[in-house]
Amino acid sequence: MAEIIAGLTSSHIPAVGNAYARKLFDDPYWKPFFDGYPPVHQWLDEQQPDVAIVFYNDHGLNFFLDKMPTFSIGAAPTYENKDEGWGIPTIGTFQGHPELSWHIIDGVVADGFDVCTCQEMAVDHGFTVPVQLFWGDREENPIKTIPICINTVQHPLPSPRRCWEFGKAIGRAVASFPGAEKVVVLGTGGLSHQLDGTRAGFINKEFDLMCMDKIVDEPETLAKLSVMDLVREAGAQGAEFILWMAMRGALGDKVKELHRNYHIPISNTAAGLMLLECGA
Ligand code: DHB
Ligand code: FE
Numbered sequence: 001m002a003e004i005i006a007g008l009t010s011s012h013i014p015a016v017g018n019a020y021a022r023k024l025f026d027d028p029y030w031k032p033f034f035d036g037y038p039p040v041h042q043w044l045d046e047q048q049p050d051v052a053i054v055f056y057n058d059h060g061l062n063f064f065l066d067k068m069p070t071f072s073i074g075a076a077p078t079y080e081n082k083d084e085g086w087g088i089p090t091i092g093t094f095q096g097h098p099e100l101s102w103h104i105i106d107g108v109v110a111d112g113f114d115v116c117t118c119q120e121m122a123v124d125h126g127f128t129v130p131v132q133l134f135w136g137d138r139e140e141n142p143i144k145t146i147p148i149c150i151n152t153v154q155h156p157l158p159s160p161r162r163c164w165e166f167g168k169a170i171g172r173a174v175a176s177f178p179g180a181e182k183v184v185v186l187g188t189g190g191l192s193h194q195l196d197g198t199r200a201g202f203i204n205k206e207f208d209l210m211c212m213d214k215i216v217d218e219p220e221t222l223a224k225l226s227v228m229d230l231v232r233e234a235g236a237q238g239a240e241f242i243l244w245m246a247m248r249g250a251l252g253d254k255v256k257e258l259h260r261n262y263h264i265p266i267s268n269t270a271a272g273l274m275l276l277e278c279g280a
Contacts, residue, residue: 036261107173167249
């Protein structure tokens with residue numbers, strides 16, 4: 001059976017895409033951010049996962065305010081990145097795994113999550129920046145991907161608990177897939193940030209570090225938060241933390257923290273990176 005071996009988290013700040021393209025890895029502004037990633041690269045080199053399930057949020061590239069599904073699962077053979085207007089060079093085609101996508105869709109619908117199924121899906125910085133940070137250029141790193149999009153843009157957003165439960169349903173579905181795939185699950189976005197309004201630039205280090213601590217052994221505590229708690233404590237866009245909750249749900253009860261990095265600010269955002277190994 002397929003197996004989820006770990007969870008990875010990463011922020012998805014668009015400016016990172018530009019810095020990556022310009023190879024600013026040793027630039028003083030960027031170094032403390034990029035320096036967080038090599039230990040994860042080493043772990044990925046050792047483990048060689050086959051598939052990355054990526055919980056991310058679309059920011060208006062694939063879905064817009066006129067049609068905004070709460071949960072959407074990609075079921076395409078490939079996914080294209082398109083220009084969003086941030087000035088980030090678009091990056092190559094991402095490989096999908098449609099058989100595993102449909103197995104997950106069957107599983108979560110049977111479990112009561114009536115998702116939007118996407119046989120075509122354009123992916124934005126919410127997906128491309130974390131995948132690029134972990135696997136570099138597509139041509140060199142043919143990781144198969146399953147994009148799973150959760151609405152963090154237009155209220156009402158699904159609660160942290162609902163996303164955690166959604167992740168658990170995905171974990172159960174993967175565990176029943178008749179294959180030998182080693183799977184990693186990405187929780188992207190966050191941590192605290194607010195891009196507009198009177199609190200633009202808001203960052204809450206204490207709250208972020210509490211979330212990074214509790215997501216390891218006490219996700220139940222975080223599941224008690226409401227979306228409005230997240231907006232108040234982490235900023236309007238800090239509500240992207242629900243994507244981390246979905247990732248944590250997919251990992252099962254016990255995880256071991258192997259690595260973390262926290263750096264503020266990158267652009268307007270607190271950048272959080274974690275590697276959580278399953279079953280420890
Ligand atoms: C920024 C952060 C985001 O999460 C995003 O989607 C867009 C911009 C930022 O900090 O610039
Ligand atoms: Fe975002």
